[in-house]
Amino acid sequence: MNGTLALRPRGLWLVTSLELRQRLRSVRWYVALTVWTLVLLGIGVLGLAPTLYTAQWDGLEPVAAMIFSLQIILVLFAMLLVVPALSAGSINGDRTAGTLATLQASLLSPLEIALGKLLAGFLTGLAFLVLALPSVVPIALLGGIGPLYFLRVVLVIGLLTLCVTAVGLGLSAVTQRQLGSVVLAYVIVFGVTVVLPIAWGSSAIFLEQEREVTRYSSAYLSSDGAEAGRCVAVTxxxxxxxxxxxMPLLWGNPVVLLAEAAPPLPADTWYGGGNGEDPDVLRLLKTGVRTAATITHPAHSNFCEPGQEGYPEHLAEAPDRPVWPMGLGLWMIGGGLSLAVAVWRLAVPIRRLGAGTRIA
Incomplete structure (x- = not known):
């Protein structure tokens, strides 16, 4: 008898292929892919057409870059709507259909069954992601989006797809009904994406602190004009x-993690510089989140331009604290624990099952 953690490539591929064949035999699968592709292509056209119509060719790139960031966020939201349903019913659905016991009674180990179902759900999610790319690539080319930038955002969406799939798999292992696990998966995604950012914004009311702040700004024109245009400090x-x-409330937010994949804005962007680089929603969000993480640093109270008379050269730049290591780490830990729970629940003999649970 194989151990719980036994893993063979043949067994893993057997479960994965069985899961994929079940999806491919369903007409709803092809309908879903077709509708998904048409909807996202339509959204791409809706974003591309106004861009070409309203922007002059010499001003097309900044508009297209902004539209690209909005489109990729929309693709992320669409993936978060689709992915939880791909794996959140894979175990309890098979148990309800009476087919799970057949797998458990075979030579397949619980780890092979769990990983096979996870891989099948992940590959299905990647299929949706690949079909979403044609709606984004044209606007990315018009916006001058670099290949590394594009690959990073796609990689982040792919990693989130894998983690959400694993969480759904774990939920399907601990709940009796398929509907319950799907709803719980959506609740988790909604909570991390919407509820926690609202809680973070609301925390500003309760976390106010009286501090002595020195602000550096350009002086207004005085009566004798002595300080006009000079950078002065007011404490x-x-x-x-x-x-x-x-900030930990935002660590796992998918949109924040997607923004972390964007290149940083140049330091002189707000002073008319930026080396010709155009800001977009993701880059602005990344800058805002990293500024919020170091909001008490004195550099954030400096509103003078470099080279201006009286400019505080002694102020160091605010530290650049990335969010993605904590965010992706949390998602990977959650996905790993969910996979471990699924393996544990697939092990036989099962000590306890809910009333009315079908075995075979």
Whole structure:
């Protein structure tokens, strides 16, 4: 008898191929792929047509870059709507249909069954992602999006797809009904994507702190004109929202993680520089999140331009604290624990099953 953690490529591929064949035999699978492709292509046309119509060719690139960032966020949201349904019913659905016991009674190990179902769900999600790319590539080319930028955002969406698939698999192993696991998967995705960012924004009200802040700004024209245009420092006590303390609420947010894949904005962007690089939604979001993580740093209170008389050269730049290591780490830990739960629940003999649960 194979051990619980036995893993053979042949057994893994057997379960994966069985899962994929079940999907391919379903007409709903082809209908879903067709509708998905048409909807996203339609969204791509809706984003591309106004861009070409309203922007002059010499001003097309910044508009297209902005539209690209909005489209890729929309693709992420669409994936988050589709992915939970791909694996959240894979185990309890088979148990309800009476086919799970056949797999458990075979020479396949629980790890092979769980990984096979996970791989099948992940490959299905990748199929949806690949079909979404044609709606994004044209606008990316018009927006001058670099290949590394494009590959990074696709990689982040792929990793999130894998993790959400694993979470759905774990939920399908611990719940009796397929509907229950699917709903729980959507609740988790909705909570991380919408509820926690709202909680983070609301935390600014409760985490205010009185601090002595020195602001550097250009002086207004005085009566004698002595300080006109000079950078002056004004120190006063202000209420500072310590949203940096509640930043863990944003670590796992998929949109924030997607923004982390965007290249940083040049430091002189707000002073008319930027080396010709165009800001987009993802790059602006990345800058905003990393600024919020170091909101108490004195550099954020400097509103003078470099080279200006009286410019505070002694101020160091605010530290650049990435969010993606913590965010992806949390998702990977959650996915790994969910996979472990699925393997544990697939092990036989099962000590306890809910009332009315079908075995074979």
């Amino acid at each position: 006063r006590t202000d209420s500072v929202p310590r949203i940096d303390l509640s």
